[in-house]
Amino acid sequence: MKKYLLFLLFICTSVFAQKIDINNLNWLPNSHSFWVSKDNNVSVYDVDKLDKQNTILSKEQLAEAGFKGEIEDLVWNDLKTKVLVYANSKKVWRDNTRGDYWYFDLASGKGKQLGKNLDASSLMFAKFSSDNENVAYVSKHNIYVENLNSGKITPVTTDGTDKIINGTFDWVYEEELAARDGFRWSPDGKSIAFWRVDATSTKFHYMINNTDSLYPTIIPVEYPKAGEKPSSVKIGIVNIDSLQTNWLNIPGEPDNNYLVRMKWINNESVMVIQLNRNQNQVTMYDCNAKSGLARVIYKEESNFWIDVFDISSGLYDIFPCQFVDNEKSFLWSSDADGWMHIYKISLDGKSKELVTKTNFDAYYKAYNEKTKTIYFIASPDDATQRYLYETNLNSKKTKRVTPAIFEGSNRYIFSTDAAYAQHTNASISRDYNQRLIALSGHQKIYPKEADVFAAPHRDYSLEKFKVKTVDGIDIDGIMAKPLDFDASKKYPVFFYVYGEPMATVANDSPYFNEFIAALIPKGYIGIAMDNRGTPAMKGTQWRKSIYKNIGIINTHDQAMAAKEVLKWDFIDADRVAIHGWSGGGAVTLNLIFQYPDIYKTGIAIAAVTDQHFYDNIYTERYMGLPEENEATYIQASPVTHAKNLKGNLLYIHGTGDDNVHYKNAEVLINELVKYDKMFDLMIYPNRSHSIDEGEGTSQHLMDTFVRYTEKNCSPGAK
Template identity: 35%
Template sequence: MRFYKIIALTCFLATSLLSAQNKEISLEEIWNGTFRTQGMDALHSLKNGKQYSVLNFDRTTGTTTIDIYDYNTLEKTKTLVSSGDIEELRYFSDYTFSANENQVLLATNEESIFRRSTLGNYYVFNTQTGVVTEVAAEKIQEPTFSPDGKKVAYARDNNIFVKNLETGTTTQITFDGVKNEIINGITDWVYEEEFAFVRAFEWNADSNKIAFIRFDETLVPEFSMDVYGDKLYQTQTVFKYPKAGEANAIVSLHIHDLERKNTREVTLDKEYYDFYIPRIKWTNDANVLSAQYMNRHQNELDLWMIDAKKNTAFIAIAEKDKAYIDVTDNLTFLKDDSFIWTSEKDGYNHIYHHDKKGKLINQITKGNWEITNYYGFDAKSNTIYYQSVENGPINRDIYSIRLNGTKKQRLSANTGTNYADFSADFTYFINTFSNASTPPIYTLNSAKTGKVLKQIKDNKKVLEDLAEYKVSAKEFSTIAVNGNDLNMWTIKPKDFDPSKSYPLFMFQYSGPGSQQVANKWNSANDYWHQHLAQQGYVVVCVDGRGTGFKGSEFKKVTQKELGKFEVEDQIEAAKKLGALKYIDQSRIGIWGWSYGGFMSSNALLKGNDVFKMAIAVAPVTSWRFYDSIYTERYMTTPQENASGYDDNSPINHVDKLKGDYLLIHGTADDNVHVQNTMRMVEALVQANKQFEWMIYPDKNHGIYGGNTRLHLYTKMTNYIKENL
């Protein structure tokens, strides 16, 4: 066994953590905001490049404001909008500027639909006149300014509408929307969840055309969830959910011409069957729309350029992969309509420059490391700004590079996780830095040199508060498992004694392209793991094969075999850790949520001679129960790959259960349906295997609300104490 590169992370105030540490982190403190850090909500750079806006909420008065700050001084220069000055609004929860920033779209009374989608009431505030205009009397979805700021397009009841802000008139442009049948301009459930977008309509540059995707869900099977509520009879939520191998929505691309008042469907000279349209985006040419078309296996992607005036189209990029292609949001059109594109085609995610016909001009970044975020292109200096893991896969840094691939420069100085928010003219960026021992620090930096100009927030108080607690360092290392050096972190009890023997509790997620071993500040789970370390447990996390940011070969090795190699890695890692003198190999447990729950279940069953106990929260127990886009991306369909689905699904291995097993699920989980747990329970019962389980009524995949999280983590903590 090899352990190396252990990092004893320190920071400018770390010494304060070494003294007076006698308090233990309580479960109540984790969930009541005791360790909450300050951030900068809804940060937006104004187009003048000199100022930025932030959404602020005054808890004493209950008012919301959009405040303007000066980049140079970081001083607040004015309050642009205050809910206290608007009769129609008690508060607002989000805002969007028009292109000329003379108007602001304000959201209020927002209610969640699914993970990313919301309904809300929206108002347009004119910053020049102070006039407030209600967009619609009803709750609507995804209101979006036209580029000229004269109109707002939005969706309601599965149709698209356009409000003319100058005349006050509203025009309906689609009419066939029907719940659970036809959706115009808003994604269906599976697109929202797996392609990560909701608004499926886009304005062109001249504000006279709207492109949109239409979803025909008629043939998609329905899934229903009982909602128990507090009434005498339960109600039911019914929605279209395509499980692996089942019918998807039939999608089509349309362009509506507001001047001609007509809509036409886009037709292409390539025949697609059972396909996806995961992205659409207008080019700088008001008549040319780009659209990404992808086959159902998601291993072929075509970038089309569609001329709405000439009714012609051509493929600019056609990518193929032996496994799958990740959809990119990094398509950027330059003034000449050449474009920037990111791709994994050389084995790592990198930036490419293509001419407007799709011909490769050059590969801008190269190396055995990944681009993790693309921030934008500054035309004045011909410079691209991006985030990458060039400084090691557990870290994130900010870089600049010329369009021709020269003069690459690291702009972030501190080792850990850096995120950037650039000013509109790329003069400045606000850097958010944290690592495992440093809470988020916000600084104003020069985009040219990376030099820190001013500090904005440092969250020093969180460190000062934590100085009173028994907080252990998170140690980063690698562990050699199954021919790979896997990233790992370890949290040991504060009074750790290597001559003693400790129980081991492992945490992981393990899903394709994911990462849990990252050098950044604490999440709520980190505080819980610290709480467990205070109770005498050694807590470890290992990112096995299939996780991200180490190249496509490492990530895609799990193709068609989800749950095979990842589980093998967790079992082998547990064996190696169990061989350490200070680990009691008879007391090893594992837990995870969602994909991590699928993994912890499999680890306990397939590694029944290694793991004593496992906790699975909202687990997939058979990939046959999960959605088409996610599952088939990695597994193809059950009809094509039955053994891949069944050989690694925990529901088919219940006869192997020896240890203690806790199964937890929310009944209103629209993502990983409670069906997964119910079928697992039935399989365990029929195998005459004893276990424990907990059901949270009307809770979704996140299992939260009120005291729910506290109850959940108390339940898990007690179970660990009793069984490990």
């Protein structure tokens, strides 16, 4: 029966494929097939048979079902015989996570819209039950189950409000714990495990919209700031027949811990990962779905913070433990021994075994159950680069998978069976190039033509460098130069900074920061450097030396590294500019305020000007609670040092920023006014943290940036 159903998936039109858009491929579950959509026609390819294109949904079928919009995503059942089509999405916080869903049976080709009696574009995270009888989704903070045969829609939670959030999360869980999808079907499809967030005690931060109506409107955002308790969170198991909910009895105060991830182990138990408020203790529980009893599987403590997931990956809702050995053990990543390593831990908690026995960081990416192969990203020799490595669960032998020809940065998007991957390679000297590969032997599958390593499309050159600071710290850097660079002349230098634990900027990649890149051909040198505390693959001490010192160690490292750069003969030390955004904006302000002898011009965008103003999860993770570290909070904040401004400062912020609130701008402005410090200001009404909404905004921001730089830090070699 199963083989017959699988066959039905591919009975539609089969033609020889002309060109496959592997840039936009999406892997199917439990396989190495993928789908692509073009003009609302969905095609599926099997990596083993790429000469066959199987159209499983056509725009005519969509139209017949009443579908309106463009296909944005597909959600598959495990058998790959049914599919949900996602469209008409709307932005929630950072991403468009609510929209409309249509259900299609691929055997009949027939479809219908789900949740038709609910608000348009309000459905979130729809997914099939394992028995394919139902689909569950969230709408307006309640979870619903819709029967695919009868069409009956049943609310399985009913208390959802703006403050009681079922099946998804509040702003801070999404932003800082990469958690969006807040419910999971049980393996038998009879129950749903879900998060319930009670934000009743979480205070609102109010934003004001002054432009879209005659009178201002107030926009409330649930936003627990540093020092404020988290929202109360618990996990329930609801039976979809009885609609009875059992709550898991996880130790600890629900408003003083974080329930970061969960996953069903079997029909009787759920694995839950908990972080304490300080995020320096992680506990894994095996929770009984009926009694709610929570048994400790594993606990880890640290003198720093603990990374439950790769904070720099940009991925959401990823469960950080991979079950192995017929689900008797799981893989877990930890940097407790000085390097990020992969461990195998038994589900009974009785054994812990080091898997990656290397003296370099190993960041887990995928596991092939059939071959027992573990894939991870590492860069033992150059932290600006990324390469794929593998080890085997049985042999523990480690080897590099990425061939030497692919120098630079390498990204892999793995098939769900971890047998194949979409591979993207790039470096400062070659543009992005892409292929499908079989991971065994890194064998190229598509395209058939020879790999093309083209030069990047840019009007400047890039090169890597290192400097050693007066403190003996080796700093990696990327330098951009105009094509007509003359080493006998002196150039203005523009530093691009971030400097916090969420991202690196000195990466072996083809392009420089877009704002500064626009200035390089006019006669500027661009510099990007990574200080201690950035997530470079240099070991635990490098990444976590910034603990309780954000705004201090990173600021010092950047300034000391800049001093070394200013010693170069072709750098004009009288023309020095700096730019950063968000956390990088805070570093920019601290540098221009504290080191006016180095930095003459600064452009800070959407900066955190006082550590107390940012959210509790991020700030307390890296700085500790304010009550434990108040003196450092004050010392780390740019407002404390604003009175020292001597150079040129342009500050930019959007009033609709729900991440780094416009409050940061006004407090900084007050302090600069207090000390009679002259500065320039550009405010974008109702723009969010990215300042990209509204006609003409992006171009205006770019023009403002370029003109201010040219006026205050003149271009050209001298």
